[in-house]
Amino acid sequence: MNNPASNFQNIYNQYYILVYNVALNYLQNIEDAEEITQDVFVQVHHSYYNFNEKSSVKTWIYRITINKCLDLIKHKNSKKRRFVFGKKSQNESEYLNASNFEHPGILLENKEKSAILFDAINQLPENQKTAFILSKIDGLSNPEISEVMQVSVSSVESLIFRSKTNLREKLSQKFEAHRKKK
Amino acid sequence: MEKENWIDEVINSTGKIAKAVPDDALFSKIQNRIKKVETVSPEWIWIAAASLLLLASLNVKLVFSKSHKEKSSVERIASYVSTSNQIY
Numbered sequence: 576m577n578n579p580a581s582n583f584q585n586i587y588n589q590y591y592i593l594v595y596n597v598a599l600n601y602l603q604n605i606e607d608a609e610e611i612t613q614d615v616f617v618q619v620h621h622s623y624y625n626f627n628e629k630s631s632v633k634t635w636i637y638r639i640t641i642n643k644c645l646d647l648i649k650h651k652n653s654k655k656r657r658f659v660f661g662k663k664s665q666n667e668s669e670y671l672n673a674s675n676f677e678h679p680g681i682l683l684e685n686k687e688k689s690a691i692l693f694d695a696i697n698q699l700p701e702n703q704k705t706a707f708i709l710s711k712i713d714g715l716s717n718p719e720i721s722e723v724m725q726v727s728v729s730s731v732e733s734l735i736f737r738s739k740t741n742l743r744e745k746l747s748q749k750f751e752a753h754r755k756k757k
Numbered sequence: 758m759e760k761e762n763w764i765d766e767v768i769n770s771t772g773k774i775a776k777a778v779p780d781d782a783l784f785s786k787i788q789n790r791i792k793k794v795e796t797v798s799p800e801w802i803w804i805a806a807a808s809l810l811l812l813a814s815l816n817v818k819l820v821f822s823k824s825h826k827e828k829s830s831v832e833r834i835a836s837y838v839s840t841s842n843q844i845y
Contacts (some may be wrong), residue, residue: 587784595779609779616787617794680775688770695767712771739768746764753763 583620586632591616593633594640596680600708601644603676603693611643618643630722637723641705691753695745699738702726706734707742 594615598608618639626635681689696704705724709715710731717735721728 584784587787591783592776592778595783596776599777609783612779612783613787613790617790620787620791621794678771678774679777681771682773685770685773688767689774692767692770711768712774742768743764746767747760750760750763 583616583623586619586623586636587616590633590636594636597637597640597708597713598644599678600712601641601704602647603678603697605679607647611640611647614643615639634719634722637709638725641723645701691746691749692742695742695749698745699741703734703738703741706731707738710735 591612595608595612598611598615599605602608602611615636619636626632630638676690676693677686678689678693696707699707702724706720709720709723710717715723717728717731720731724731724734726734
């Protein structure tokens with residue numbers, strides 16, 4: 576650690592796209608993803624010296640990003656509940672009803688389908704959603720996901736399997752609506 | 758069959774996803790936030806110092822008034838014992 580400023584810049588250059596994309600996949604909102612990217616790097620800057628290197632920097636940054644995303648979703652949901660009297664939801668679909676979200680990195684011909692997919696992903700329980708995004712969209716291996724989520728590899732496999740089963744169920748319900756539209 | 762194909766297509770629709778790139782100004786925004794956190798304005802330093810001083814003076818006052826009270830109650834008991842415990 577000779578020059579903390581240049582070290583921080585190196586970490587930023589190495590991981591800012593990763594952080595931004597995880598946040599974007601998780602929150603499906605460009606402004607929120609930028610906000611989370613800022614929060615993550617401010618925290619990285621403050622706690623880098625306390626980082627105990629039990630895990631890799633990449634895993635550590637992934638973990639911070641996912642926790643920040645979950646915090647933001649919870650914060651927005653609780654803010655919403657203060658004004659709207661209603662039942663507390665089991666997942667974050669209350670905040671994330673972004674069924675028309677169009678990911679900037681998705682091919683034009685896949686935009687409509689990916690919007691349907693993101694809408695279905697938002698209805699998954701928190702840990703299934705995390706496992707699915709990390710595996711299917713970010714392309715992490717199961718051992719990497721187990722490190723990020725701090726669960727065993729077999730738990731990750733089970734989460735991914737259950738997330739896919741749930742998604743297929745939700746998508747089969749959406750299929751009828753899709754066919755009627757056609 | 759049509760349904761299953763459609764579901765597979767939807768699930769694989771993020772397959773060729775390209776990484777999105779954030780705004781170029783993001784790094785300078787982060788640096789500004791870090792600087793803001795690191796530099797505490799002198800007003801807040803004065804407010805914190807004044808609060809500490811006030812707290813310390815209140816503590817000193819409390820300690821003195823307590824010891825004075827204790828002393829007076831001891832005196833009161835002593836005077837009571839001396840009057841009621843007379844041998845002669």
